[in-house]
Amino acid sequence: MVIYLVAFWLGSVYNILEKQDNFNIQFQRTGGFAGIVTNAEIDSKRLDTEEIEKIKLLISQSNFFGFQQTDSLSKNIPDQFQYVITIKQGDKKKTIELTDSTVPDSFIPLINYLTQKSRKGN
Amino acid sequence: MTEQHQHPHDPINCIIPPHMVDKIIENGGKDQIERAVKTLNISDQIRSARQSVPEAIKRTQAVAGQKNRLIYDAQNGSTLPGTLVRSEGDPATGDPAADEAYDGAGATFDLYYEIFERDSIDNNGMDLISIVHYLQGYDNAFWNGERMVYGDGDEDLPVSQRLFNRFTIAIDIIGHELTHGVTQYEAGLIYKDQPGALNESFSDVFGSLVKQRINNQTAAQADWLIGAGLFTSKVNGNAIRSMKNPGTAYDDPLLGKDPQPGHMNNYVQTTSDNGGVHINSGIPNRAFYGVARELGGYAWEKAGKIWYVTLRDKLNSTSDFHTAANMTFEVAAELYGKNSPEQLAVQKGWDEVGIVLNLDKRKGCGNIFGSFLAGISL
Numbered sequence: 001m002v003i004y005l006v007a008f009w010l011g012s013v014y015n016i017l018e019k020q021d022n023f024n025i026q027f028q029r030t031g032g033f034a035g036i037v038t039n040a041e042i043d044s045k046r047l048d049t050e051e052i053e054k055i056k057l058l059i060s061q062s063n064f065f066g067f068q069q070t071d072s073l074s075k076n077i078p079d080q081f082q083y084v085i086t087i088k089q090g091d092k093k094k095t096i097e098l099t100d101s102t103v104p105d106s107f108i109p110l111i112n113y114l115t116q117k118s119r120k121g122n
Numbered sequence: 123m124t125e126q127h128q129h130p131h132d133p134i135n136c137i138i139p140p141h142m143v144d145k146i147i148e149n150g151g152k153d154q155i156e157r158a159v160k161t162l163n164i165s166d167q168i169r170s171a172r173q174s175v176p177e178a179i180k181r182t183q184a185v186a187g188q189k190n191r192l193i194y195d196a197q198n199g200s201t202l203p204g205t206l207v208r209s210e211g212d213p214a215t216g217d218p219a220a221d222e223a224y225d226g227a228g229a230t231f232d233l234y235y236e237i238f239e240r241d242s243i244d245n246n247g248m249d250l251i252s253i254v255h256y257l258q259g260y261d262n263a264f265w266n267g268e269r270m271v272y273g274d275g276d277e278d279l280p281v282s283q284r285l286f287n288r289f290t291i292a293i294d295i296i297g298h299e300l301t302h303g304v305t306q307y308e309a310g311l312i313y314k315d316q317p318g319a320l321n322e323s324f325s326d327v328f329g330s331l332v333k334q335r336i337n338n339q340t341a342a343q344a345d346w347l348i349g350a351g352l353f354t355s356k357v358n359g360n361a362i363r364s365m366k367n368p369g370t371a372y373d374d375p376l377l378g379k380d381p382q383p384g385h386m387n388n389y390v391q392t393t394s395d396n397g398g399v400h401i402n403s404g405i406p407n408r409a410f411y412g413v414a415r416e417l418g419g420y421a422w423e424k425a426g427k428i429w430y431v432t433l434r435d436k437l438n439s440t441s442d443f444h445t446a447a448n449m450t451f452e453v454a455a456e457l458y459g460k461n462s463p464e465q466l467a468v469q470k471g472w473d474e475v476g477i478v479l480n481l482d483k484r485k486g487c488g489n490i491f492g493s494f495l496a497g498i499s500l
Binding site for chain 1: 200257258259261262263264265266267276278279283285289295298299302312313314321322325349352362376377378381394395396399400401
Protein backbone atom coordinates (compact mmCIF):
# COMPACT_ATOMS: atom_id res chain seq x y z
CA MET A 1 0.00 0.00 0.00
CA VAL A 2 2.78 2.39 0.99
CA ILE A 3 4.74 1.52 -2.15
CA TYR A 4 1.65 2.14 -4.24
CA LEU A 5 1.11 5.57 -2.65
CA VAL A 6 4.74 6.56 -3.13
CA ALA A 7 4.62 5.48 -6.76
CA PHE A 8 1.39 7.40 -7.27
CA TRP A 9 2.91 10.49 -5.65
CA LEU A 10 6.05 10.24 -7.76
CA GLY A 11 3.95 9.81 -10.87
CA SER A 12 1.92 12.90 -10.02
CA VAL A 13 5.02 14.97 -9.42
CA TYR A 14 6.50 13.74 -12.70
CA ASN A 15 3.33 14.66 -14.57
CA ILE A 16 3.26 18.14 -13.03
CA LEU A 17 6.89 18.74 -13.90
CA GLU A 18 6.38 17.43 -17.42
CA LYS A 19 3.40 19.73 -17.94
CA GLN A 20 5.41 22.68 -16.69
CA ASP A 21 8.13 21.80 -19.17
CA ASN A 22 5.80 21.33 -22.15
CA PHE A 23 5.66 24.23 -24.52
CA ASN A 24 3.91 25.29 -27.66
CA ILE A 25 5.24 28.06 -29.90
CA GLN A 26 3.34 29.83 -32.64
CA PHE A 27 5.39 32.04 -34.94
CA GLN A 28 4.41 34.27 -37.82
CA ARG A 29 6.64 36.50 -39.92
CA THR A 30 5.11 39.06 -42.29
CA GLY A 31 6.42 41.96 -44.36
CA GLY A 32 9.90 42.10 -45.80
CA PHE A 33 10.82 43.06 -49.35
CA ALA A 34 9.10 39.94 -50.66
CA GLY A 35 6.00 40.29 -48.50
CA ILE A 36 5.80 36.52 -48.12
CA VAL A 37 4.12 35.30 -44.93
CA THR A 38 5.77 32.40 -43.11
CA ASN A 39 4.43 30.44 -40.15
CA ALA A 40 5.70 27.82 -37.77
CA GLU A 41 4.18 25.91 -34.90
CA ILE A 42 6.43 23.98 -32.57
CA ASP A 43 5.09 21.64 -29.94
CA SER A 44 7.42 20.02 -27.44
CA LYS A 45 5.31 16.86 -27.50
CA ARG A 46 6.56 16.20 -31.02
CA LEU A 47 10.25 16.83 -30.31
CA ASP A 48 13.08 14.76 -28.94
CA THR A 49 14.77 15.68 -25.67
CA GLU A 50 17.77 17.34 -27.31
CA GLU A 51 15.58 19.65 -29.40
CA ILE A 52 13.40 20.47 -26.41
CA GLU A 53 16.43 21.49 -24.36
CA LYS A 54 17.75 23.59 -27.25
CA ILE A 55 14.49 25.52 -27.57
CA LYS A 56 14.11 25.95 -23.83
CA LEU A 57 17.55 27.52 -23.79
CA LEU A 58 16.61 29.89 -26.62
CA ILE A 59 13.44 30.92 -24.75
CA SER A 60 15.39 31.41 -21.57
CA GLN A 61 18.17 33.41 -23.27
CA SER A 62 15.64 35.73 -24.87
CA ASN A 63 13.99 36.33 -21.49
CA PHE A 64 10.73 35.90 -23.38
CA PHE A 65 8.45 35.80 -20.36
CA GLY A 66 10.25 38.69 -18.67
CA PHE A 67 10.34 40.86 -21.80
CA GLN A 68 8.34 44.06 -21.54
CA GLN A 69 6.41 44.73 -24.75
CA THR A 70 6.69 48.44 -25.40
CA ASP A 71 4.01 48.49 -28.09
CA SER A 72 6.45 50.46 -30.22
CA LEU A 73 6.76 48.66 -33.53
CA SER A 74 8.05 51.54 -35.69
CA LYS A 75 6.01 50.16 -38.56
CA ASN A 76 6.96 53.05 -40.83
CA ILE A 77 10.32 51.48 -41.73
CA PRO A 78 9.87 50.02 -45.21
CA ASP A 79 10.41 46.34 -45.93
CA GLN A 80 11.33 45.28 -42.44
CA PHE A 81 9.98 42.00 -41.09
CA GLN A 82 7.30 41.90 -38.44
CA TYR A 83 7.25 38.97 -36.04
CA VAL A 84 4.47 37.66 -33.80
CA ILE A 85 5.55 35.00 -31.32
CA THR A 86 3.20 33.27 -28.88
CA ILE A 87 4.63 30.83 -26.37
CA LYS A 88 2.61 28.69 -24.01
CA GLN A 89 4.81 27.00 -21.43
CA GLY A 90 3.23 25.29 -18.46
CA ASP A 91 0.71 27.72 -17.04
CA LYS A 92 2.29 30.71 -18.76
CA LYS A 93 1.21 32.15 -22.08
CA LYS A 94 2.49 35.30 -23.74
CA THR A 95 2.47 36.97 -27.16
CA ILE A 96 5.16 39.36 -28.29
CA GLU A 97 5.18 41.48 -31.47
CA LEU A 98 8.50 42.71 -32.81
CA THR A 99 9.92 44.29 -35.94
CA ASP A 100 13.47 44.21 -37.26
CA SER A 101 14.01 47.63 -35.74
CA THR A 102 12.77 46.58 -32.30
CA VAL A 103 14.20 43.07 -32.00
CA PRO A 104 16.57 42.92 -29.01
CA ASP A 105 19.81 41.06 -29.67
CA SER A 106 18.75 38.46 -27.09
CA PHE A 107 15.83 37.46 -29.37
CA ILE A 108 17.86 36.98 -32.53
CA PRO A 109 18.84 33.30 -31.92
CA LEU A 110 15.21 32.40 -31.11
CA ILE A 111 13.90 34.23 -34.17
CA ASN A 112 16.56 32.66 -36.38
CA TYR A 113 15.53 29.22 -35.15
CA LEU A 114 11.83 29.87 -35.68
CA THR A 115 12.49 31.39 -39.10
CA GLN A 116 14.37 28.27 -40.16
CA LYS A 117 11.49 26.10 -39.01
CA SER A 118 8.98 28.25 -40.87
CA ARG A 119 11.00 28.01 -44.08
CA LYS A 120 10.91 24.24 -43.91
CA GLY A 121 7.16 24.39 -43.61
CA ASN A 122 7.25 22.83 -40.15
CA MET B 123 12.96 72.47 -49.63
CA THR B 124 10.37 70.70 -47.55
CA GLU B 125 10.09 70.62 -43.80
CA GLN B 126 11.42 67.09 -43.82
CA HIS B 127 14.60 68.28 -45.48
CA GLN B 128 15.14 70.81 -42.75
CA HIS B 129 14.32 68.55 -39.80
CA PRO B 130 12.74 71.40 -37.86
CA HIS B 131 13.19 71.28 -34.12
CA ASP B 132 9.62 70.73 -33.09
CA PRO B 133 9.28 70.08 -29.36
CA ILE B 134 6.25 67.89 -29.98
CA ASN B 135 8.43 65.57 -32.05
CA CYS B 136 10.57 65.05 -28.97
CA ILE B 137 7.79 64.12 -26.59
CA ILE B 138 5.43 61.79 -28.42
CA PRO B 139 6.46 58.21 -27.60
CA PRO B 140 6.74 55.90 -30.61
CA HIS B 141 3.87 53.63 -29.55
CA MET B 142 1.58 56.66 -29.43
CA VAL B 143 2.73 57.69 -32.87
CA ASP B 144 1.92 54.21 -34.15
CA LYS B 145 -1.56 54.48 -32.64
CA ILE B 146 -2.12 57.89 -34.19
CA ILE B 147 -1.19 56.51 -37.59
CA GLU B 148 -3.60 53.66 -37.01
CA ASN B 149 -6.56 55.64 -35.70
CA GLY B 150 -5.96 59.35 -36.19
CA GLY B 151 -7.35 61.87 -38.60
CA LYS B 152 -5.49 63.07 -41.69
CA ASP B 153 -3.74 66.02 -40.03
CA GLN B 154 -2.83 63.92 -37.00
CA ILE B 155 -1.42 61.20 -39.23
CA GLU B 156 0.70 63.65 -41.25
CA ARG B 157 2.15 65.09 -38.06
CA ALA B 158 2.73 61.68 -36.56
CA VAL B 159 4.51 60.47 -39.68
CA LYS B 160 6.80 63.47 -39.59
CA THR B 161 7.57 62.64 -35.98
CA LEU B 162 8.16 58.98 -36.75
CA ASN B 163 10.46 59.71 -39.68
CA ILE B 164 12.60 61.97 -37.55
CA SER B 165 12.55 59.53 -34.62
CA ASP B 166 13.66 56.69 -36.84
CA GLN B 167 16.48 58.83 -38.19
CA ILE B 168 17.56 59.71 -34.68
CA ARG B 169 17.41 56.06 -33.67
CA SER B 170 19.52 54.94 -36.60
CA ALA B 171 21.96 57.78 -36.01
CA ARG B 172 22.90 56.19 -32.70
CA GLN B 173 24.80 53.67 -34.77
CA SER B 174 26.22 56.33 -37.01
CA VAL B 175 28.87 56.04 -39.66
CA PRO B 176 32.11 57.66 -38.54
CA GLU B 177 31.96 61.27 -39.61
CA ALA B 178 35.55 61.24 -40.79
CA ILE B 179 34.58 58.81 -43.54
CA LYS B 180 31.59 60.79 -44.72
CA ARG B 181 32.03 63.77 -46.96
CA THR B 182 32.13 67.06 -45.17
CA GLN B 183 30.52 68.84 -48.08
CA ALA B 184 28.49 67.32 -50.86
CA VAL B 185 29.40 68.17 -54.44
CA ALA B 186 26.38 68.38 -56.74
CA GLY B 187 26.03 65.33 -58.93
CA GLN B 188 28.96 63.54 -57.37
CA LYS B 189 27.93 60.34 -55.71
CA ASN B 190 29.55 59.08 -52.56
CA ARG B 191 28.99 55.39 -51.98
CA LEU B 192 30.03 53.69 -48.77
CA ILE B 193 29.70 49.92 -48.47
CA TYR B 194 29.91 48.26 -45.06
CA ASP B 195 30.11 44.60 -44.16
CA ALA B 196 28.08 43.64 -41.08
CA GLN B 197 29.86 40.27 -41.13
CA ASN B 198 26.58 38.46 -40.47
CA GLY B 199 26.08 40.32 -37.21
CA SER B 200 23.52 42.85 -36.03
CA THR B 201 25.88 45.67 -35.13
CA LEU B 202 25.64 48.47 -37.67
CA PRO B 203 27.26 49.71 -39.74
CA GLY B 204 30.02 47.10 -39.56
CA THR B 205 33.36 47.33 -41.36
CA LEU B 206 33.87 49.73 -44.26
CA VAL B 207 34.92 47.61 -47.24
CA ARG B 208 34.54 49.96 -50.21
CA SER B 209 34.38 53.72 -50.58
CA GLU B 210 33.67 55.84 -53.65
CA GLY B 211 36.26 55.23 -56.33
CA ASP B 212 37.75 52.16 -54.70
CA PRO B 213 38.35 49.10 -56.89
CA ALA B 214 36.03 46.09 -56.67
CA THR B 215 36.39 44.05 -53.53
CA GLY B 216 35.74 40.66 -55.08
CA ASP B 217 32.81 40.15 -52.71
CA PRO B 218 29.74 39.96 -54.98
CA ALA B 219 27.38 41.42 -52.36
CA ALA B 220 29.59 44.45 -51.66
CA ASP B 221 30.27 45.09 -55.34
CA GLU B 222 26.64 44.66 -56.37
CA ALA B 223 25.57 47.09 -53.64
CA TYR B 224 28.17 49.57 -54.90
CA ASP B 225 27.22 49.23 -58.57
CA GLY B 226 23.48 49.19 -57.89
CA ALA B 227 23.60 52.30 -55.75
CA GLY B 228 25.59 53.99 -58.49
CA ALA B 229 23.12 53.04 -61.22
CA THR B 230 20.24 54.27 -59.07
CA PHE B 231 21.98 57.55 -58.31
CA ASP B 232 22.65 58.00 -62.05
CA LEU B 233 19.01 57.42 -62.97
CA TYR B 234 17.82 60.01 -60.49
CA TYR B 235 20.54 62.55 -61.34
CA GLU B 236 20.81 62.19 -65.10
CA ILE B 237 17.13 61.71 -65.88
CA PHE B 238 15.27 63.45 -63.08
CA GLU B 239 17.97 65.93 -62.02
CA ARG B 240 17.78 64.74 -58.45
CA ASP B 241 20.97 64.85 -56.41
CA SER B 242 20.85 61.64 -54.35
CA ILE B 243 18.22 60.46 -51.88
CA ASP B 244 17.61 63.82 -50.24
CA ASN B 245 18.30 65.90 -53.38
CA ASN B 246 21.19 67.36 -51.44
CA GLY B 247 24.01 64.95 -52.20
CA MET B 248 23.33 62.51 -49.37
CA ASP B 249 25.87 59.69 -49.00
CA LEU B 250 24.67 56.33 -50.29
CA ILE B 251 25.37 53.95 -47.44
CA SER B 252 24.83 50.24 -47.93
CA ILE B 253 25.31 47.43 -45.46
CA VAL B 254 25.75 43.89 -46.74
CA HIS B 255 25.91 40.51 -44.98
CA TYR B 256 23.41 41.62 -42.35
CA LEU B 257 22.67 38.84 -39.84
CA GLN B 258 22.64 35.15 -40.68
CA GLY B 259 19.87 33.66 -42.75
CA TYR B 260 18.36 37.09 -43.25
CA ASP B 261 16.28 36.74 -46.41
CA ASN B 262 15.46 40.40 -46.78
CA ALA B 263 16.57 43.92 -47.62
CA PHE B 264 15.26 47.14 -46.14
CA TRP B 265 15.74 50.90 -45.92
CA ASN B 266 16.14 51.90 -42.28
CA GLY B 267 15.57 55.62 -42.72
CA GLU B 268 19.22 56.33 -43.42
CA ARG B 269 20.82 53.35 -45.14
CA MET B 270 20.17 50.33 -47.29
CA VAL B 271 20.58 46.97 -45.53
CA TYR B 272 20.93 43.64 -47.32
CA GLY B 273 20.86 40.06 -46.07
CA ASP B 274 22.45 37.03 -47.69
CA GLY B 275 19.20 35.09 -48.15
CA ASP B 276 18.80 31.75 -46.40
CA GLU B 277 22.48 30.85 -46.62
CA ASP B 278 22.19 29.33 -43.15
CA LEU B 279 20.28 26.38 -44.61
CA PRO B 280 21.84 23.47 -46.50
CA VAL B 281 22.21 24.31 -50.20
CA SER B 282 19.50 21.84 -51.17
CA GLN B 283 16.94 23.68 -49.00
CA ARG B 284 17.72 27.27 -49.91
CA LEU B 285 14.99 29.37 -51.49
CA PHE B 286 16.69 32.80 -51.64
CA ASN B 287 19.97 34.11 -52.97
CA ARG B 288 21.65 37.24 -51.61
CA PHE B 289 19.44 40.32 -51.82
CA THR B 290 21.90 42.41 -53.81
CA ILE B 291 21.69 39.98 -56.71
CA ALA B 292 18.90 41.92 -58.44
CA ILE B 293 19.66 45.56 -59.20
CA ASP B 294 15.99 46.52 -59.04
CA ILE B 295 15.99 45.55 -55.34
CA ILE B 296 18.73 48.10 -54.76
CA GLY B 297 16.80 50.74 -56.70
CA HIS B 298 13.70 49.77 -54.75
CA GLU B 299 15.34 50.28 -51.35
CA LEU B 300 17.01 53.55 -52.32
CA THR B 301 13.68 54.86 -53.62
CA HIS B 302 12.14 54.29 -50.18
CA GLY B 303 14.60 56.97 -49.12
CA VAL B 304 13.48 59.30 -51.89
CA THR B 305 9.83 58.78 -50.90
CA GLN B 306 10.73 59.48 -47.28
CA TYR B 307 12.19 62.84 -48.27
CA GLU B 308 9.34 63.72 -50.66
CA ALA B 309 5.74 62.55 -50.31
CA GLY B 310 6.48 60.79 -47.00
CA LEU B 311 3.80 58.20 -47.74
CA ILE B 312 2.86 56.42 -44.53
CA TYR B 313 3.62 52.73 -44.61
CA LYS B 314 0.07 51.49 -44.25
CA ASP B 315 -2.90 50.61 -46.46
CA GLN B 316 -3.08 52.46 -49.80
CA PRO B 317 -0.42 55.09 -49.01
CA GLY B 318 1.85 52.22 -47.97
CA ALA B 319 1.06 50.26 -51.13
CA LEU B 320 1.86 53.40 -53.14
CA ASN B 321 5.13 53.71 -51.24
CA GLU B 322 5.94 50.14 -52.26
CA SER B 323 4.82 50.72 -55.83
CA PHE B 324 6.99 53.80 -56.34
CA SER B 325 9.94 51.73 -55.13
CA ASP B 326 9.12 48.97 -57.61
CA VAL B 327 8.64 51.49 -60.42
CA PHE B 328 12.00 53.20 -60.01
CA GLY B 329 13.75 49.94 -59.15
CA SER B 330 12.50 48.54 -62.43
CA LEU B 331 13.57 51.69 -64.30
CA VAL B 332 17.09 51.35 -62.89
CA LYS B 333 17.22 47.83 -64.30
CA GLN B 334 15.71 48.79 -67.66
CA ARG B 335 18.16 51.68 -68.08
CA ILE B 336 21.18 49.56 -67.22
CA ASN B 337 19.98 46.97 -69.73
CA ASN B 338 19.07 49.66 -72.30
CA GLN B 339 15.60 48.17 -72.66
CA THR B 340 12.45 49.78 -73.98
CA ALA B 341 9.13 49.20 -72.26
CA ALA B 342 8.38 46.48 -74.79
CA GLN B 343 11.71 44.74 -74.22
CA ALA B 344 11.69 44.84 -70.40
CA ASP B 345 10.51 41.85 -68.36
CA TRP B 346 8.85 44.08 -65.72
CA LEU B 347 9.83 41.57 -63.04
CA ILE B 348 10.93 42.67 -59.59
CA GLY B 349 13.60 40.57 -57.92
CA ALA B 350 14.39 38.25 -60.84
CA GLY B 351 17.26 35.97 -59.81
CA LEU B 352 16.48 36.21 -56.11
CA PHE B 353 14.86 32.77 -55.93
CA THR B 354 17.07 29.71 -56.13
CA SER B 355 16.28 26.98 -58.65
CA LYS B 356 14.36 25.18 -55.90
CA VAL B 357 11.53 27.71 -56.17
CA ASN B 358 8.89 27.56 -58.88
CA GLY B 359 8.94 31.22 -59.76
CA ASN B 360 10.65 33.86 -61.87
CA ALA B 361 10.71 36.74 -59.41
CA ILE B 362 9.04 38.28 -56.37
CA ARG B 363 6.57 40.44 -58.30
CA SER B 364 5.46 41.09 -61.85
CA MET B 365 4.45 44.64 -62.72
CA LYS B 366 3.07 43.52 -66.06
CA ASN B 367 1.04 40.61 -64.70
CA PRO B 368 0.67 40.93 -60.93
CA GLY B 369 -0.04 37.58 -59.26
CA THR B 370 2.03 35.50 -61.69
CA ALA B 371 5.58 35.88 -60.40
CA TYR B 372 5.68 32.62 -58.45
CA ASP B 373 3.54 29.63 -57.55
CA ASP B 374 5.46 27.35 -55.25
CA PRO B 375 4.54 24.52 -52.87
CA LEU B 376 6.55 26.08 -50.03
CA LEU B 377 6.05 29.80 -50.67
CA GLY B 378 2.52 29.67 -51.98
CA LYS B 379 1.24 31.74 -54.89
CA ASP B 380 2.05 35.35 -55.68
CA PRO B 381 -0.88 37.15 -53.99
CA GLN B 382 -0.73 40.44 -55.91
CA PRO B 383 -3.88 41.77 -57.57
CA GLY B 384 -3.69 43.73 -60.79
CA HIS B 385 -7.14 45.32 -60.58
CA MET B 386 -9.18 47.13 -57.94
CA ASN B 387 -11.83 44.42 -58.18
CA ASN B 388 -9.32 42.13 -56.46
CA TYR B 389 -8.01 44.62 -53.89
CA VAL B 390 -7.03 42.64 -50.79
CA GLN B 391 -8.42 43.86 -47.46
CA THR B 392 -6.06 42.66 -44.76
CA THR B 393 -4.43 43.83 -41.57
CA SER B 394 -1.32 41.77 -42.27
CA ASP B 395 1.81 43.50 -43.62
CA ASN B 396 0.52 46.97 -42.67
CA GLY B 397 -2.62 46.47 -44.69
CA GLY B 398 -1.09 44.48 -47.53
CA VAL B 399 1.42 47.07 -48.72
CA HIS B 400 3.36 44.41 -50.67
CA ILE B 401 0.16 42.90 -52.05
CA ASN B 402 -1.95 45.80 -53.28
CA SER B 403 1.07 47.57 -54.76
CA GLY B 404 0.39 45.31 -57.73
CA ILE B 405 -2.44 47.62 -58.78
CA PRO B 406 -0.46 50.88 -59.21
CA ASN B 407 2.47 48.79 -60.52
CA ARG B 408 0.33 47.53 -63.36
CA ALA B 409 -1.03 51.02 -64.00
CA PHE B 410 2.53 52.28 -64.49
CA TYR B 411 3.33 49.37 -66.79
CA GLY B 412 0.21 50.19 -68.83
CA VAL B 413 1.23 53.83 -69.21
CA ALA B 414 4.79 52.87 -70.23
CA ARG B 415 3.50 50.30 -72.70
CA GLU B 416 1.16 52.85 -74.29
CA LEU B 417 3.90 55.46 -74.61
CA GLY B 418 6.53 53.02 -75.89
CA GLY B 419 10.24 53.75 -75.95
CA TYR B 420 12.27 54.00 -72.77
CA ALA B 421 9.93 53.99 -69.79
CA TRP B 422 12.06 56.36 -67.74
CA GLU B 423 11.78 59.15 -70.29
CA LYS B 424 8.06 59.94 -70.05
CA ALA B 425 6.17 57.57 -67.76
CA GLY B 426 9.03 57.68 -65.26
CA LYS B 427 9.18 61.46 -65.42
CA ILE B 428 5.44 61.76 -64.76
CA TRP B 429 5.65 59.39 -61.80
CA TYR B 430 8.73 61.13 -60.39
CA VAL B 431 7.25 64.63 -60.52
CA THR B 432 4.06 63.29 -58.96
CA LEU B 433 6.01 61.75 -56.08
CA ARG B 434 8.09 64.90 -55.64
CA ASP B 435 5.46 67.59 -55.97
CA LYS B 436 1.94 66.26 -55.74
CA LEU B 437 1.50 63.56 -53.12
CA ASN B 438 1.48 63.75 -49.36
CA SER B 439 1.68 61.19 -46.58
CA THR B 440 -1.93 60.02 -46.81
CA SER B 441 -2.41 59.99 -50.58
CA ASP B 442 -4.36 57.01 -51.87
CA PHE B 443 -4.56 55.30 -55.27
CA HIS B 444 -7.16 57.68 -56.65
CA THR B 445 -5.14 60.68 -55.60
CA ALA B 446 -2.03 59.25 -57.23
CA ALA B 447 -4.00 58.56 -60.40
CA ASN B 448 -5.41 62.08 -60.54
CA MET B 449 -2.06 63.65 -59.79
CA THR B 450 -0.24 61.69 -62.51
CA PHE B 451 -2.94 62.85 -64.91
CA GLU B 452 -2.39 66.43 -63.80
CA VAL B 453 1.40 66.15 -64.07
CA ALA B 454 1.08 64.66 -67.56
CA ALA B 455 -0.85 67.78 -68.58
CA GLU B 456 1.76 70.04 -66.99
CA LEU B 457 4.64 68.29 -68.71
CA TYR B 458 3.15 67.37 -72.08
CA GLY B 459 -0.09 69.29 -72.46
CA LYS B 460 -3.78 68.76 -71.95
CA ASN B 461 -5.15 65.83 -73.98
CA SER B 462 -1.64 64.98 -75.10
CA PRO B 463 -0.88 61.33 -75.93
CA GLU B 464 1.00 61.20 -72.64
CA GLN B 465 -1.99 62.39 -70.64
CA LEU B 466 -4.32 59.98 -72.41
CA ALA B 467 -1.87 57.12 -71.79
CA VAL B 468 -1.97 57.92 -68.08
CA GLN B 469 -5.75 57.82 -68.11
CA LYS B 470 -5.74 54.48 -69.93
CA GLY B 471 -3.15 52.96 -67.58
CA TRP B 472 -5.25 53.68 -64.50
CA ASP B 473 -8.47 52.74 -66.24
CA GLU B 474 -7.05 49.28 -66.96
CA VAL B 475 -6.65 48.63 -63.23
CA GLY B 476 -10.13 49.86 -62.37
CA ILE B 477 -9.29 53.36 -61.18
CA VAL B 478 -11.42 55.99 -62.84
CA LEU B 479 -10.01 59.47 -62.54
CA ASN B 480 -12.13 61.81 -60.48
CA LEU B 481 -10.60 65.21 -60.20
CA ASP B 482 -12.98 66.30 -57.45
CA LYS B 483 -11.31 63.87 -55.05
CA ARG B 484 -7.79 65.20 -55.46
CA LYS B 485 -5.90 65.47 -52.21
CA GLY B 486 -2.47 66.38 -53.47
CA CYS B 487 -0.60 69.57 -52.76
CA GLY B 488 0.86 72.23 -54.97
CA ASN B 489 -1.83 72.03 -57.62
CA ILE B 490 -0.53 74.72 -59.93
CA PHE B 491 -2.99 73.74 -62.61
CA GLY B 492 -5.67 72.62 -60.20
CA SER B 493 -8.31 75.14 -61.06
CA PHE B 494 -7.53 74.79 -64.73
CA LEU B 495 -8.07 71.06 -64.65
CA ALA B 496 -10.92 71.02 -62.15
CA GLY B 497 -13.51 71.25 -64.87
CA ILE B 498 -12.23 68.27 -66.81
CA SER B 499 -14.59 65.33 -66.53
CA LEU B 500 -13.45 61.86 -67.50
